[in-house]
Amino acid sequence: MRAFGSPAAFAALLSFNAGFVDTAGFLGLQGLFTAHVTGNFVTLGAALVLGHHGIVNKILALPEFIVVVALARLSGAAMRRHAWPVLRIFLAVQVALLAAFCALAVYFGPFPDADTPIALVTGFAGVAAMALQNAVQRVHFAVLPPTTLMTGNTTQATIDAIDLITGNAQLQPAAVRNRFGQLTLSLVTFAGGCAVAALLFWLFGFWCLVLAVLVALAAATMQPTA
Numbered sequence: 630m631r632a633f634g635s636p637a638a639f640a641a642l643l644s645f646n647a648g649f650v651d652t653a654g655f656l657g658l659q660g661l662f663t664a665h666v667t668g669n670f671v672t673l674g675a676a677l678v679l680g681h682h683g684i685v686n687k688i689l690a691l692p693e694f695i696v697v698v699a700l701a702r703l704s705g706a707a708m709r710r711h712a713w714p715v716l717r718i719f720l721a722v723q724v725a726l727l728a729a730f731c732a733l734a735v736y737f738g739p740f741p742d743a744d745t746p747i748a749l750v751t752g753f754a755g756v757a758a759m760a761l762q763n764a765v766q767r768v769h770f771a772v773l774p775p776t777t778l779m780t781g782n783t784t785q786a787t788i789d790a791i792d793l794i795t796g797n798a799q800l801q802p803a804a805v806r807n808r809f810g811q812l813t814l815s816l817v818t819f820a821g822g823c824a825v826a827a828l829l830f831w832l833f834g835f836w837c838l839v840l841a842v843l844v845a846l847a848a849a850t851m852q853p854t855a
Contacts, residue, residue, distance in 0.1 A: 636770055637811060641818045642848040643762055643776040648822025650727070650755055650841050651777075656830045657734060658752050659683030659743035664759035664777040666691055683743035686752045693753055697760035705768065719765050720849035726758035727845050731838035738835045758845075774808075774815045786812035 647664045654663040660676065660683050662668035673687040701719065708715045733751040740748040759777065766776050774782050789809040793802070829837035 636773055637814065639848055639851050640766070640770060640773045640776055640811070641814050642844055642851075643766060644815045644818040645822040645825075646727075646841050646844045646848070647759065647762065647777040648819035649826040649844070650730075650759060650822075650838070652823045652826035653830050653835070653838055653841070654752065654755050656827070657738055657835055658686060658740055658748065658755075661686050661690065661743060661752050661755075663690075663752070663755035664762070666694055667780075685744040686749055689749065690752070690756050693756050694760040694763075697757045698764045701761055701764035702768070705764075716765065716769050717849070719761060720845070723758050723761050723765070724842065724845045724849050726754055726761065727838070727842045730754035730758060731835070731842055734835035734838055774812050776815060776819070779816060779819055782812050782815050786816060 651662055651664045651668075654661045655668075660672040662672065669687045669690045673684065676684045676687065705715045705719070708718065730751065733747070733754060737747045737751060740751070742748065743752065763775075763777055766773070774785075786809060789805050789812065791797070792805055793809065825840070826837060829840065
């Protein structure tokens, strides 16, 4: 990992949190993926067939995700026109959203029915936080691997590994090695976030989300170069 405060270290914290929050949300909100839109399509289909709770939250997760990203894009453009620190503001908002997610989940959870109004509000706070993280990464750190889309990262990392082993990357070996390292870091930290969340949720329930708030706060104070 590069020096603390670098974009790579910043992205690693975001990847860890994406895996962590996604796993905690899945375990505590009847299979809701807060950061993984594709996963909600799958679990929605399963819920419809099996008659599980959590149908409404999965249906609403996609439009909410889109609305948050759209608002981030529009407000970011407005803030740039006024020379406001867009990245710093967005990271602070994400910390606040995760803190709200944690507080609501701890106070009102667990949620045997994830489609009750308070469970929906709780899930929306988590989805909003992860949607904002996706928007921040795409706009401010587009050269780095996505912090939530591990299918694409795994595919590219495998291709890069094969190219490095077989010599197919001989035209740009340094660039391929650098990308492979970034992808591997993203995959490892995301998987680590999933594992840690599963363990802490088992031990402490929704109190585990305190760690997600602290990680987001650490990322917000790193001042990476955007």
